[in-house]
Amino acid sequence: MADRTVVVSAPGKVLLAGGYIVLDRKHTGLVFGLSARIHVLAQEIHTSEGVHISEIVVQSPQFLNATWRYGYHLVDDGGGIKVTQLQSGVPVDSNHFVETTLNYVLSYIAEMDKRRRAHGFQPASLVILADNDYYSKQKQSAERPSSSSSAGETLPPTTSEEHVSSNSSSTIRPKDETPSTTKTEKPPRPRFRHFGTTLRDAHKTGLGSSAALVTSLTAALLSHYLAPSLFDLATPQGKRVLHNLAHVAHCSAQGKIGSGFDVASAVYGSCLYRRFSPTLLSSLPNPGEPGFASALAELVNAGKWDCEIQKEKVGLPPDVAIRMCDVDCGTQTVSMVKKVHAWRDGNPDLAAKAYHDLQSKVDDLARVLREGKTEEIPAVMGPFRDLMRKLGQDCGVPIEPESQEGMLNALEKLDGVYGSVVPGAGGYDAAAVVMKDDEETEKKVKGFLREWSAKHEIQVRLMRVKGETDGVRKEDVREFKLWTHCC
Template identity: 25%
Template sequence: MQIFVPGKLMLSGEWCVLEKDLPCIVMAVNAGISIFIEPHNKYLFAAPDFEIATTEFNYTDNGEIHWQTPLNEIQQAQLNLSRKTMEISLRYLQTKSIALNHFSLTTSSKQTIVEKDDGKKYKIGLGSSAAIAVGIVSAIFQLHNIDIEKPQTQKVIFNIACIAHYLVQDKLGSGFDIAASVWGGVTYYKRFCAEWLTEQIEAGGIMSVLDKDWPGLHHETLNFPANLKLLVGFVGYSANTKKLIRSLSEFRENSSQEYMDKMREIAMVVDKVKQNILAQNNQEILKLLTQNRYLLRDMNQFSYRNLETTELALLADIAEGNNATGKFSGAGGGDCGIAIATNEEDSQTILRSWQESSIIPIDLELSSRGTRVELF
């Protein structure tokens, strides 16, 4: 059985979504990760894209996974999220009195990786780690005959993947990438209350929150205009999102008023983008996304963090010079940027100019569905 999980790109609301009650708009895309799972007489796990061959593991009576095949420190770190996600998923099934089945599970992330001419592979910023967490929960659930496209199941999948990601990433992040992978489409999103989640886990354990609605969490599907064209370009190097979040958090602590003022400005733009998506007002959407770009660029200047790098700025400038809008998508510092154009002629001009500037076009489309069983 194969599970497909879409990746994500941020349309609007970078950084402000980390703050309480502030939104973003995230897009699920048709490149993501695949999980292959089948019944087995042992527990086996493989991640060939990370050069991790089939690895046996045991699931203990106290709900922990231990690798039986020797792994070095780097490999153990690479599998930390997968291990945590499997632990929580299997423990959840036990709380529902569902008999556990052994399985062989393999992840494939090749759609979220670009190999350049020098032979090196780069993650391009489609939220592959979040998608892997979502995919692992989905695969284990589906193997145990739980329909992963039911709304209640989707909520639990989000909760498990989000907690696993949250704990492994030192309680950083907002979960917007997980939302895109679970529900698909174009989503207006606000993060959960992190303080509530931490308190609940400390008081009652992880299992106590998996079936609950989380305070503050909001996701709403938007009907993105079909005649707007999404263009995606990879600037040739990957960003370290975790490092960027920590760096901006340091700045936030020292300059909280300046930081929060800018976050609220970005949030106001996000809400206007939402209103104009609902109204299908294409030209206003483009103007607002350009405004979003320049608010993010302001952060470069007052925080001294290199979010809109030279290459990301060039990507956006080329878009703006051809009747479109462009901006980085996600944390910045590398990975992908996006352009939104209104016609095919401008789109092709932008793509050619990107290639001439050593920006790699990535052929992506919106994915209307989230995590799902892939039919052959």
């Protein structure tokens, strides 16, 4: 049988402009994909002769205690495939986004490829590898140097979980290719570092890890299990199916609260985004309920998807970059959205005016970036920030908190910085900077953030990540050979 090992990656996102208004179908948001990606490697699990296992094993080897084993069964009355997390040895936290994605994607696959109902799913191993910028550095993080040439570069510290599972044929660690380094040599920066923490305790930088993960996991499962005649990521139809299925799974895992701009950019990359009608998903049964599988397949394959993804409306001048600053604080997006909506519902006229004004700035910003009018960026981003700050004040929500306001005002005074914003929902998450794409400006910004951090006793740093237009893509499996069972 053909080797079905596949690696798919999807980008993170930054909603540069359009937070809150994009939740309303009347409006659009300007979203950029990011160079920070989440990769998922899918491969068969090879067992010794006579040994049969029926598991799907998902691992996130950059975190402690992050191996999730699932059994699966076909539910009667067309309820689809339901997975159950298997526990053995050290208890492992559940991973709601992974589990939900498996329920939706395996149900869709079984519906599209009827043979699966009779023969079931071959056991599979899925390895999640996130680019380093998705999480803030934590001081206790343990790293060991290893090979600098390929993707699986850093060895996780030994954990009790690994001890438990070390005999299993289905748990993988990167093959140990640790080179000998002398004491004085600085270890190479690992492409996928170990964060030295559990996922629950990790400090997210707000780049949209869950949407990138759900998208790349969905694409990896579809590519691994379905023949190319049924799913081909390289075709527009393949992307449409991926987009719809990942949307449904992500919405379900999130509790149906988002506009979906993050999944759209994970699939298609940078775009001007108009959301789908929320009613689209309202009649879909839940996984396991009668009729779920066929309703899901129908919704994904056809459905009245009325979202708009306009890629041609988005561009960047060649010498301009969108960079992100990690502020290393968290933001409660859900409660902020609730407060903004409560204000909007209580003040419809004021809200309509505010949303209209914000939309015109979203359009202006898209236009000046697309048309390469670098000199006009400050005159658009400044008033956009003012309007977002005003919205926050009206709703009693810290969309641009004072601490961020002071920092961004000072940052914008630097030569080469054209504008900045607290993207998406705002708050204390990452800040975005639109700046000249050269070393000199990068040095200035880094120096500024170092001084600002010291003066204000906070931790702000410029991340490596940059705005990028690409969406989901297949990666060269050979680059991930340290994470595969074979080769």
